[in-house]
Amino acid sequence: KQEVTQIPAALSVPEGENLVLNCSFTDSAIYNLQWFRQDPGKGLTSLLLIQSSQREQTSGRLNASLDKSSGRSTLYIAASQPGDSATYLCAVTGGGNKLTFGTGTQLKVEL
Amino acid sequence: DAGVTQSPTHLIKTRGQQVTLRCSPKSGHDTVSWYQQALGQGPQFIFQYYEEEERQRGNFPDRFSGHQFPNYSSELNVNALLLGDSALYLCASSLAGRGSSYGYTFGSGTRLTVV
Numbered sequence: 617k618q619e620v621t622q623i624p625a626a627l628s629v630p631e632g633e634n635l636v637l638n639c640s641f642t643d644s645a646i647y648n649l650q651w652f653r654q655d656p657g658k659g660l661t662s663l664l665l666i667q668s669s670q671r672e673q674t675s676g677r678l679n680a681s682l683d684k685s686s687g688r689s690t691l692y693i694a695a696s697q698p699g700d701s702a703t704y705l706c707a708v709t710g711g712g713n714k715l716t717f718g719t720g721t722q723l724k725v726e727l
Numbered sequence: 728d729a730g731v732t733q734s735p736t737h738l739i740k741t742r743g744q745q746v747t748l749r750c751s752p753k754s755g756h757d758t759v760s761w762y763q764q765a766l767g768q769g770p771q772f773i774f775q776y777y778e779e780e781e782r783q784r785g786n787f788p789d790r791f792s793g794h795q796f797p798n799y800s801s802e803l804n805v806n807a808l809l810l811g812d813s814a815l816y817l818c819a820s821s822l823a824g825r826g827s828s829y830g831y832t833f834g835s836g837t838r839l840t841v842v
Binding site for chain 1: 731760762768769770783785817829835
């Protein structure tokens with residue numbers, strides 16, 4: 617059974633700091649890994665999708681890496697802003713095309 | 728290009744009642760998946776519909792059932808509501824066989840409160 621873990625559970629940083637969120641998964645037989653952002657009480661917004669054959673994806677200030685063999689992914693956020701405050705979820709797609717999620721990292725960027 | 732739309736946005740029900748949640752997938756998508764997200768937790772997979780049939784099911788009791796219509800929209804039904812069913816219910820759409828390639832698009836969710 618696939619299990620996804622995200623560390624840390626919560627993170628508070630000052631504005632402008634670069635930060636890294638971690639995600640690990642137990643079964644390396646995945647099709648892809650997707651990072652989502654979730655604002656309080658809202659739905660999920662897809663940030664980055666990394667295919668199993670890829671090593672990283674970039675979008676603006678965000679960079680996600682994937683090491684499938686070790687079961688790890690990181691989401692790097694450069695020059696953090698208060699608007700980045702949200703919960704960040706990673707999810708892997710495995711057999712059956714369903715997503716298995718971690719419990720998320722709650723990020724707060726302070727002025 | 729419309730994204731995934733869910734209705735209603737909020738709902739309050741009494742224990743033992745039944746509820747129906749609705750989802751319209753993103754234009755061009757034909758597969759709909761439902762997830763339950765309890766407070767402070769990651770979403771949990773309920774089931775997935777494609778070609779009007781349930782293709783996969785997570786670890787949820789039979790009280791949870793669904794339907795997909797010819798226009799690809801979907802309903803989630805929950806019978807005999809329990810307090811523990813209170814959660815945010817998320818709908819995700821994808822293209823059949825391509826969820827692994829193009830990922831999933833989520834709606835804003837329905838917040839269900841059971842009292």
